Amino acid sequence: MIAVPDIVIRDADALDLRALSVALAHAANWNGNAPLSPGEAMLRPDLARYLSGWPWPDDLGVVASIDGRDVGAAWVRMLSSAAPGYGWVSDDIPELTLGVDPAERGKGIGRALLDALILRVRAVAPAVSLSVEDGNAAARALYESAGFVTVGRVGGSDTMLLEF
Numbered sequence: 001m002i003a004v005p006d007i008v009i010r011d012a013d014a015l016d017l018r019a020l021s022v023a024l025a026h027a028a029n030w031n032g033n034a035p036l037s038p039g040e041a042m043l044r045p046d047l048a049r050y051l052s053g054w055p056w057p058d059d060l061g062v063v064a065s066i067d068g069r070d071v072g073a074a075w076v077r078m079l080s081s082a083a084p085g086y087g088w089v090s091d092d093i094p095e096l097t098l099g100v101d102p103a104e105r106g107k108g109i110g111r112a113l114l115d116a117l118i119l120r121v122r123a124v125a126p127a128v129s130l131s132v133e134d135g136n137a138a139a140r141a142l143y144e145s146a147g148f149v150t151v152g153r154v155g156g157s158d159t160m161l162l163e164f
Contacts, residue, residue: 006066007064007071007109007112008064008066009062009063009112010065011063012060012062012063014054016054016061016063016070017051017054019063019070020051020054020061020075021041022070022073022101023072023073023098023099024050025040026099026100027099028047032102046086049079049083050077050097051077056077058078059078060075060076060094060120061073062074064109071104071109072100072104072110072113073099074097074098074113074116075096076096076121076125076128077094079094079095086154087129087157088159089129089151089152089159093125093127093128093161095129096117096121096128096130097130098114098130110138110142111142114143118162126164128161128164129151129159130148130160131157131158131159131160132158133156133157143160143162148160148162
């Protein structure tokens, strides 16, 4: 039996840019094939759009910690058709990003982050979207269990949507 750690979820604020950029790097490198540092992630325009200028007025996010150490984060951002993200659906639907420290995966952290963020987003948006790459079965299973459905495809990824 694996002991489940005490996971503390808190709202993300302007001081959490580092925790979110670490989570962004973990999300982008979910399979471990191309190590990407948080700094490198923020230098890539396709990834930096998810955090550049954090927080924008409509940004919502949560950070997970165990024993005072940040181990993951999830957030949403309203992106536009002029600069869409990988899971962009429309200008009025925020896109979700979620990343967990690989050493801490499988402990319920992703589920805790997702559930906490969905509660916050549900109050302000009609839906939330995301992108999940082919082969990322664990993330896909998490999102499907929360009610996300595939609504599109871009390259080797599915765009998923959860309507409220």
